[in-house]
Every structure is written in structure tokens, then in C-alpha cells.
Amino acid sequence: MTRKMASALFVSAVLATPLAQAAEVVLKVAHFWPPAAISQRKVLEPWCEKIKAASSGRMECQLYPSMQLGGTPPQLYQQAADGVADIVWTVPGYTAGRFPSVEVFELPFMAKDAESTSRALWAYYEKFGRKDFAAVHPLAFHVQDPGYIHTNKRQIKNIEDVKGLKIRTPTRVTTKMFTALGATPVSMPMPSLPEALSKGVVDGYILTWESVPSVKLHELTRYHTETDRSQPALYTAVFAMVMNKKRYESLPPDLRKVIDEHSGVEFSASIGRAWDEAGPPARQMAIERGNVLNMLSGAELDAFKKVGEQVSHDWIEEMTAKGHPAQEMYDTARALLRQYGH
Structure with missing residues (x-):
């Protein structure tokens, strides 16, 4: 085999090798905790890995802890509503009076543990909270450990x-x-x-x-x-993980399905369980x-x-x-x- 033929075969082999595909959708996920907090290590990172795997690599997260997209924690919800971030994790009570529906779970002597209370909170949101959170697409509602x-x-x-x-x-x-x-x-x-x-x-x-x-x-x-x-x-405090509504609606149907299958009551309960285990x-x-x-x-x-x-x-x-x-x-x-x- 001549050197020229070998070189041509090498080039052909390289061209035939599949290259790593860039994700079709990269979701900007912002929160106020440091990267070492359980919120990122035990919840966000595993969740992002799951949606990446379930979408065959077509959708992934880019995490922005510690308010790296700017602003203050009370502004996180509005950042999601406005599209500054695709997903945020925040405390509705940071903007007192804006989300009266879910404040009932912060009343004294309501919650015994975070996992079961988070299940109840998601079910409650579906009946009373949709109006308060109409500007976004909610992914999870949960509470802390006691x-x-x-x-x-x-x-x-x-x-x-x-x-x-x-x-x-x-x-x-x-x-x-x-x-x-x-x-x-x-x-x-x-x-x-x-x-x-x-x-x-x-x-x-x-x-x-x-x-x-x-x-x-x-x-x-x-x-x-x-x-x-x-x-x-x-006492306990209510947290919300929400997504920009237009970003969610712009996803192809199969990627919206991935988001849907990894949000809601079971995801909410799993976040509560992470807090219970950390206590x-x-x-x-x-x-x-x-x-x-x-x-x-x-x-x-x-x-x-x-x-x-x-x-x-x-x-x-x-x-x-x-x-x-x-x-x-x-x-x-x-x-x-x-x-x-x-």
C-alpha cells in the first residue's frame, strides 16, 4: 500500500468516526445556593443527568449557582418569568404577598417531614396555586426539613x-x-x-x-x-423550581415529555426526601x-x-x-x- 493510499484511508476513517453531538437544548438553571450545597449536589445535578440521559443527550443543563446570572434571590422568580434563566429554584416567600396560596404550608406546626409535606404541597398547588404561578411552568414545589x-x-x-x-x-x-x-x-x-x-x-x-x-x-x-x-x-419554608413558560412550550414534544416525566409530585417528594436525609x-x-x-x-x-x-x-x-x-x-x-x- 502506498503512503498516499494509507493517508486517504486514514482520512476516510476519521470522517467516518461519529463526532460528539452538541446538545440541541441547553437549559440555563439558576439558584442562590453555593455549588457545594445539597440543592445542587443531591438534586439539581442528578436531575440534569436524568434529563440528559432521557433525551439521549439532546437536552442538558448549564448550572448557575450563587446568583451567577446576577440579581438577588428575591428576583429569581422574575428571572424565570422573563427568560433571563430557563429554570430557577427559589423561595416564593422572598417576595412577601406575591404568592399567598402556598404560604399556608409555612404556618406553625403544619409539616412533620419534608417528603410527605412536599407531596401534599404539589397536590395543593394543583388546586389553589395555578393562578399565582401562571407566569411560569412549575417543575416542583417542596419544603425543607423541620x-x-x-x-x-x-x-x-x-x-x-x-x-x-x-x-x-x-x-x-x-x-x-x-x-x-x-x-x-x-x-x-x-x-x-x-x-x-x-x-x-x-x-x-x-x-x-x-x-x-x-x-x-x-x-x-x-x-x-x-x-x-x-x-x-x-415551621418549614416553601421552595419552588420553575421554568420559563415560553422556553418550555418551544421544546419539541418529545423533549417536553422528558421534562414532564421528571417533574411534578414525585420530583417534589424526592427533593423533600433529600432534605429529610440531610437533617x-x-x-x-x-x-x-x-x-x-x-x-x-x-x-x-x-x-x-x-x-x-x-x-x-x-x-x-x-x-x-x-x-x-x-x-x-x-x-x-x-x-x-x-x-x-x-
Whole structure:
């Protein structure tokens, strides 16, 4: 074989070799957590791998953690609605009053665990939330693992111990509850909390176990007050993963089917389960540091629940005055929680 013939055969072989195909659709996925957070490692990355595999490589994600597309966390929902991002993962409560339908799940002593509550939340959205989220195509709604009280100034053994404390509260509803408990609620982004805690700007905070070590709060906290785990927890927060509606509708039917098959109630439940699984290891980190843990139960817990009932009653009155079927919303949420495992 001549050198010329060998060269020609080599070129033919190269041309015949299939080249890696670029994805037909690249989805820009934005969120506010750091890349190492469980939200990206345990949820977004596996989800993106699944839709890539299910689409035979025609659709993939490009992740933008830590607000890399610009803006602030409260602007994420609008970024999805406007097409700045194709998909965002955010907290509806960051824009207080914009999504009244789902706030009912943030009322005190509603959620016992994140997985079953997330199932109930998706079913609830399908009945009451479509109007609030009409500007986007929802992929998942979920809640965090149960939230508790974490303090430095003193241990919380009863309702009187809360009075006078400066407490960082994460939601509009927890702000109302801790005001009613006699504390001074303080609102601030979670990344600002370690400095505020170390300088005594706040005496404590309301947070889920999963979130505590994410900013090393277990190293700055002495006391952790849980509630009886056989009962619904003090609080949780609602999260939403939503897609730009035009982007979703522009996909070929088979790629829309891939999105549909990897969103909805089962995806929502799986996100809740990831939070439930992350809670115990985070709790163990506080134990290993020698922090003091105690649990409210019996009459002490009943006193907190009584305040929570009043907060829920006030929420129903407030939402009813704004024209929402608030009592039906509340009763439906409770019924769905019972149906899905509470």
C-alpha cells in the first residue's frame, strides 16, 4: 500500500468516526445556593443527568449557582418569568404577598417531614396555586426539613424563655409568631447570620438542621431547641423550581415529555426526601461539638402550639379579607397532609 493510499484511508476513517453531538437544548438553571450545597449536589445535578440521559443527550443543563446570572434571590422568580434563566429554584416567600396560596404550608406546626409535606404541597398547588404561578411552568414545589430554635443567650425550655430575645426569623409567618411570643424578630439574609450571631446582633435564629452547618452556625451556637418529632414541627419554608413558560412550550414534544416525566409530585417528594436525609448528619455535627440539645414536649410544647393556632387564625382572617378562600385553603392543606402521611 502506498503512503498516499494509507493517508486517504486514514482520512476516510476519521470522517467516518461519529463526532460528539452538541446538545440541541441547553437549559440555563439558576439558584442562590453555593455549588457545594445539597440543592445542587443531591438534586439539581442528578436531575440534569436524568434529563440528559432521557433525551439521549439532546437536552442538558448549564448550572448557575450563587446568583451567577446576577440579581438577588428575591428576583429569581422574575428571572424565570422573563427568560433571563430557563429554570430557577427559589423561595416564593422572598417576595412577601406575591404568592399567598402556598404560604399556608409555612404556618406553625403544619409539616412533620419534608417528603410527605412536599407531596401534599404539589397536590395543593394543583388546586389553589395555578393562578399565582401562571407566569411560569412549575417543575416542583417542596419544603425543607423541620425547623427549630437555635440560641446562644439561653436555652429555651419553655415559652417564657423566648421573651426578649432577638431572633432571626426566615419567613413572614415566623416573624408573626415570634412577635407573638415576645421576641424581637430580625430579618437578614442567611449569609449575614454568622457575623450577626458572633457580634450579638441576634441572640438566636430559626432554622432547619440541614442549613445550620452550611454557614458553620453549629460552631457559633450553644443551644438547640427541637420540638417533639412525633408532632408537626415549629415551621418549614416553601421552595419552588420553575421554568420559563415560553422556553418550555418551544421544546419539541418529545423533549417536553422528558421534562414532564421528571417533574411534578414525585420530583417534589424526592427533593423533600433529600432534605429529610440531610437533617440528622447536620444535627450530629452540633452534638459532636458539645452543644446542648433539648426537646419541647407536653405542656411546654402545647403553649407554643396555642400561639401557633392564633397565628394561623390571624392568617386566615388576613387572607379572607384579601379575597382568598382562606379557610378552604387551610382545611385542604391539613387534609392533604393527613392523606400523604401526617
